[in-house]
Amino acid sequence: MKKDIQIGYEYFKNSSELNDIEKKLFETAKQARENAYAPYSQFFVGCAVLLENGEIFSGNNQENAAFPSGLCAERTALFWIGANFPTVKIKKIFVVGGPKEFHEKNPPIPPCGACRQSLMEYETKQNENIDLYFSSMNEEVVKVHSIKDLLPFYFDATFL
Numbered sequence: 001m002k003k004d005i006q007i008g009y010e011y012f013k014n015s016s017e018l019n020d021i022e023k024k025l026f027e028t029a030k031q032a033r034e035n036a037y038a039p040y041s042q043f044f045v046g047c048a049v050l051l052e053n054g055e056i057f058s059g060n061n062q063e064n065a066a067f068p069s070g071l072c073a074e075r076t077a078l079f080w081i082g083a084n085f086p087t088v089k090i091k092k093i094f095v096v097g098g099p100k101e102f103h104e105k106n107p108p109i110p111p112c113g114a115c116r117q118s119l120m121e122y123e124t125k126q127n128e129n130i131d132l133y134f135s136s137m138n139e140e141v142v143k144v145h146s147i148k149d150l151l152p153f154y155f156d157a158t159f160l
């Protein structure tokens, strides 16, 4: 029996189509990207996270000479927030990534599989969807209304 899964997303041709808070998150993520520590991949990623209390925090990728010891921008931010604001819900996360030498053809960069799994954990924990945006520096933006749309067959605590 063949079954299909349908996911939904929004596409913005240009960041000028975003609303004010979304634009602020985009700018914060781009700023965070500037401080990424990515001497090995030269692939720079920044993210901005909006909490339900209105605060915005950011993260960026942190690489390591022992490669697996590094961490993506999304999880750098998520784990810090989880450690410091364990009961505050996450409303939105905006991710901006691309090679250091950016060129206009770079498409929007989605979170890696491990980050999708981590994001899904927080969405499940707070029992409320997280809006996720991803972009390169070229102003095109993709938005999903739930991490489930990026990870349809997600693993969670119900399997344990």
Ligand SMILES: [Zn+2]
Binding pocket: 072, 073, 074, 075, 111, 112, 113, 114, 115, 116
């Ligand atoms: Zn990742």
